[in-house]
Amino acid sequence: MSDPSGATPQDTPGAPVPEDTAGVPEAASVPAQAAPGEPLVVMKGVNKHFGDLHVLKDIDLTVHRGEVVIVIGPSGSGKSTLCRTINRLETFESGSIEIDGKPLPEEGADLARLRADVGMVFQSFNLFAHKTILQNVTLGPIKVRKQSKEAAEKRAMELLARVGVDHQASKYPAQLSGGQQQRVAIARSLAMDPKVMLFDEPTSALDPEMITEVLDVMTSLAKEGMTMVVVTHEMGFANRAADRVVFMSDGAVLEQGTPKDFFTNPQTDRAKDFLGKILTH
Amino acid sequence: MSTLFDQFDVWGAFWMTIKLTVLAAVFSLVIGTVVAIMRLSPVPVLRFLGTSYVNVFRNTPLTLIVFFSLIGLWQTLGIELSAQLSVNAFRFAVIGLSVYHAAFVCEALRSGVNTIPLGQAEAARSIGLTFGQSLREIILPQAFRGAITPLGNTLIALAKNTTVVVTIGVAETAYLMSKVNEDAADQLTNVFILSAVFFVVLTIPIGLLTGRLSKKLAVKR
Secondary structure: OOOOOOOOOOOOOOOOOOOOOOOOOOOOOOOOOOOOOOEEEEEEEEEEEEOOEEEEEEEEEEEEOOOEEEEEOOOOOOHHHHHHHHOOOOOOOEEEEEEOOEEOOOOOHHHHHHHHOEEEEOOOOOOOOOOOHHHHHHHHHHHOOOOOHHHHHHHHHHHHHHOOOHHHOOOOHHHOOHHHHHHHHHHHHHOOOOOEEEEEOOOOOOOHHHHHHHHHHHHHHHHOOOEEEEEOOOHHHHHHHOOEEEEEEOOEEEEEEOHHHHHHOOOOHHHHHHHHHHHOO | OHHHHHHOOHHHHHHHHHHHHHHHHHHHHHHHHHHHHHHHOOOHHHHHHHHHHHHHHHOOOHHHHHHHHHHHHHHHOOOOOOOOHHHHHHHHHHHHHHHHHHHHHHHHHHHHHOOOOHHHHHHHHHOOOOHHHHHHHHHHHHHHHHOHHHHHHHHHHHHHHHHHHHHHOOOOHHHHHHHHHHHOHHHHHHHHHHHHHHHHHHHHHHHHHHHHHHHHOOOOO
């Protein structure tokens, strides 16, 4: 991992990110997100406990349209839980979460509709094991968006080509490498044309040489204006692609800022300690 | 041995056993799947009903259930499934066998569900599938594949358990044996051996088939 403090300085949010995207065709681009800057995900005073453990403490977080927010922090700090509450895979006890101006619905058809607009990429890929790669990508568009099989397959092949796994379309997930599976998972999310995409440690289960291929896809998404919330330990990626870095520890957001500010000039002792430990190895 | 075939309707008895097995297998699969869905559903009342079903029918002797279906439903409550006595008894036998084995089908399916990583359901929900859609598209197909072996066990048990319906006078294999015992005791050994061979011939293919299917359809992870 390159030293993020000096690698690719980036001052203004939304500015082009210098990144080599070789091997990532630009076809099937993500629809441009209209009206950048307005709040898309608004979390206010969100609290959650796992038994006695207070995993989310009064979280206030706003993600604007087109913004790439990267959440970092030590293990057990509540990063993943934060990410998962946004599409209500985790419930929360108090506070509110709004997506595109609408509060998160309770369980049921409304919640399903909302989740269709919120892409989610998991640490363990979670491709549907009994379906082919193509079926994985077309399932949502056909069943949820009610697209025709032909239209869904055409778009799915474009997206698979975009993430570089179109030749594997008829295979099953277990036949693909981890990096390929994760890129399919990203294509599966993209096929739903999500308003925002959540990434829950997308590269943590990957071999080192496969991390790059996944990060390349994510970087190109970020460049095209996709709104993203990414939980990751990849500091180089955070430094390159983030508009804003959010640092969490013990269930609370301790500090946030541009990658440059955060990595070069962390304010809290906890963040200094964290960065000291991960950037020196 | 030939006297046995002359005096008794051996093939008729075997055919009756096969009919009972096949029909009860189909119905118990359907009922068991419905009960399993109830036990998996997010609605507490449905979960309670599903759990109660399994606890009641799994823990009640099959003989009692078969008796109740004929004596209780027909004689006491007056529900008649056919004007013909033997057909009536046969249909109640199928009902008794089906509701009993549905409890085991349900539990076999739930063991299949437990082979599915939680992430599969989470991924299904996160692309916007409703509970019913994720059940149909993701959970049940994988659960059935993971449950083929225990389902095969249930099916084999069902084939042999059909002998219980002799108690309500359905003319299947055990009925044949008791008839032979009464009317031609010298043929008793023959009918026992013949029946044993018949059940082995009936159940071994079930085991072989489900064994092969479970390998072929196994979900690679």
